[in-house]
Amino acid sequence: MNTRPDISKISTSPVSSALTGTSSSEPASFVYTNQEADLWERIRAGYAIPDLNNKQVDNQLTWYSTRTDYILRTVQRGSRYLYHVVEELEKRGMPTELALLPFIESAFNPQAISTAKASGMWQFMAATGKDFNLKQSMFKDDRRGILDSTDAALNYLERLYGIFGDWQLALAAYNWGEGSVQRAIKKQQAQGLPIDFDSMSGLMPQETRNYFPKLQAVKNIIAHPEQFNISLPALENQPYFVTVEKTRDIDVRVAAQLAELSMEEFTALNPQFNRPVITGDSNTKILLPADNANLYKENLSKWQGPLSSWATYTVPRTEKVESLSQKLGQKPEFIREVNLIPAKMLVKAGSTILIPKSSKTPDQDISPEIAEKAQIIIEKGVATRQLNHKVSKQDNLNSIARRYHVTVADLKGWNNLKRDNLNPGQTLHIQVPVLAKSRHTAVAAHQKTPAHNFHARPAKTLAVNTRGGKKRHG
Incomplete structure (x- = not known):
């Protein structure tokens, strides 16, 4: 075993504010008697x-x-x-x-x-x-x-x-x-x-x-x-970062901005945060270079805007991201990107997803219980093929949804519809299960007019990237 050098520490005064404070466990400067x-x-x-x-x-x-x-x-x-x-x-x-x-x-x-x-x-x-x-x-x-x-x-x-x-x-x-x-x-x-x-x-x-x-x-x-023949860069024998305790939710982007750090540097010091908002209480710590911790304190005291722009939504039933996005007023691609949901996956009932705060969302922090226990459970959707449905005068979203055994939210999501009204002659794209092919083909064959054109599209197989696995060190 090595003998630890004789070290005397001179800690700087800690950064603190009503919302955050820096810990002196990583002081900004050291003096070594055996330097x-x-x-x-x-x-x-x-x-x-x-x-x-x-x-x-x-x-x-x-x-x-x-x-x-x-x-x-x-x-x-x-x-x-x-x-x-x-x-x-x-x-x-x-x-x-x-x-x-x-x-x-x-x-x-x-x-x-x-x-x-x-x-x-x-x-x-x-x-x-x-x-x-x-x-x-x-x-x-x-x-x-x-x-x-x-x-x-x-x-x-x-x-x-x-x-x-x-x-x-x-x-x-x-x-x-x-x-x-x-x-x-x-x-x-x-x-x-x-x-x-x-x-x-x-x-x-x-x-x-x-x-x-x-x-x-x-x-x-x-x-x-x-x-x-290698020249190593000199590394200062002092801490690179200090710890900042936070007590309110704060967006990663806002925290980096207050600390006057690039997102790359902020993420390099705080890579554990999976989402664009940092949740938690005083036990949640942010790492910042000492000078930037002081800037963070100063800028935070002057900050006028919201610290966090995110809320959570509990999915009531298993459904596609397209139908969820229609309910939430967000693009499907945005919901997938923020919540790391692969394409063609269903979000199961009870899952918690992150959504932007709105006028309908209370301006409050995500609760510690949700922050600790929230999870997204996804499953592979049923393989589908696309049908093109030409709207007739008698059609409305409810009647079309019943005919193809889908939901109105699905229809609106697939076709990026913002309202319920349809125009005769308008073409709707509909995803139906592959297993239902023969039934829907039969429906098409008995139509009085050739208004419904069916174009099968091969279902795509998507690999799911999970983070499970066997115990490595055991």
């Missing part, structure tokens, strides 16, 4: 995991050292988060090279999602995240939050080290699962073989076999970048 030149030196001083030297490490060194642009992009992205991670590691007496682990997991991209649906800088699966109190709701996914995911990852790594007493094996378990490593240890012991990482690597899948060698390679490059 390193920059954060890299502090990380190097805390290296404590025994080095590994083998062919896999050599291969990974070759890969990383020949991709200087990739390394520098990753370092630039991680420069926002490294100080916080190092601080947390030192508080726990953990090796500081673990601060480089997100280099391997996500290239320091807190919005990274793997093919197995692991998410965030530390790549937690949904089930593992819940095991470590990372809340995942419609409005927020703590697996992506910098503070919460880092705390959960270090808790998990500490637990694994407690089980195996070896950081290399603990890291193998972080990637492969503790049960898998334990079974490999029992197999080695049964044969009287060593149980260190290098000796057991032959029992591991290739990803795990290369996992610690990747960290070792990055660790070596950070330790001696000059040996690889």
Whole structure:
């Protein structure tokens, strides 16, 4: 274990207001009695995991050292988060090279999602995240939050080290699962073989076999970048951000505007928010650079407009987005985009969707209960084909809806109708289930006039992107 440097902290006065306040848990300036030149030196001083030297490490060194642009992009992205991670590691007496682990997991991209649906800088699966109190709701996914995911990852790594007493094996378990490593240890012991990482690597899948060698390679490059013709940018040995506590709902756009940050920079520090509004109470925190936190306070005190422009709507029955949008006075594409609903999907009864506030919507915050428990449940719609119906003098929306066993809202949504009146000769587009083809064809064949033209359109199959999956670290 490394010894934490002798540090004395001088915290700045906290930012506060009637609505928000900044926490001094990440003070804006530090003075070190044992001051390193920059954060890299502090990380190097805390290296404590025994080095590994083998062919896999050599291969990974070759890969990383020949991709200087990739390394520098990753370092630039991680420069926002490294100080916080190092601080947390030192508080726990953990090796500081673990601060480089997100280099391997996500290239320091807190919005990274793997093919197995692991998410965030530390790549937690949904089930593992819940095991470590990372809340995942419609409005927020703590697996992506910098503070919460880092705390959960270090808790998990500490637990694994407690089980195996070896950081290399603990890291193998972080990637492969503790049960898998334990079974490999029992197999080695049964044969009287060593149980260190290098000796057991032959029992591991290739990803795990290369996992610690990747960290070792990055660790070596950070330790001696000059040996690889890499010039690392200097990283100041002080916090990049402070925490701001919020007590009212606020739009992400408004928060970024008040802090005078681009949406890209604001989202990089606050990637856990899934929707365009940040809900919650004083336990919900926003991360901002220290100077911008002061700007946020100043601008907020002068702000005259609404902080949040969003409300929620509970879907009373399972229906298409087109019919929902007609009721809500919004375009279907807008409802889908804001609520991340794929095309051709039905929204099930009881789902909560986000809608803009209007004169009919109370100007109040989304309740904490809704913010925590709200969910959107979607299901694949029935395969349909399109019919074109030419309106006759006797037709109205109700009669046409009854004829084709659809709803008036569906008809209006499919045809972008703003009123109920129809004009004779007008063509309506109607989606009917494929299974009903023969029945509707029969209806058409018995019409007295050839006013109804049927044009079948093949149903499209849509893949649904879900965020579930098996437990990654188990």
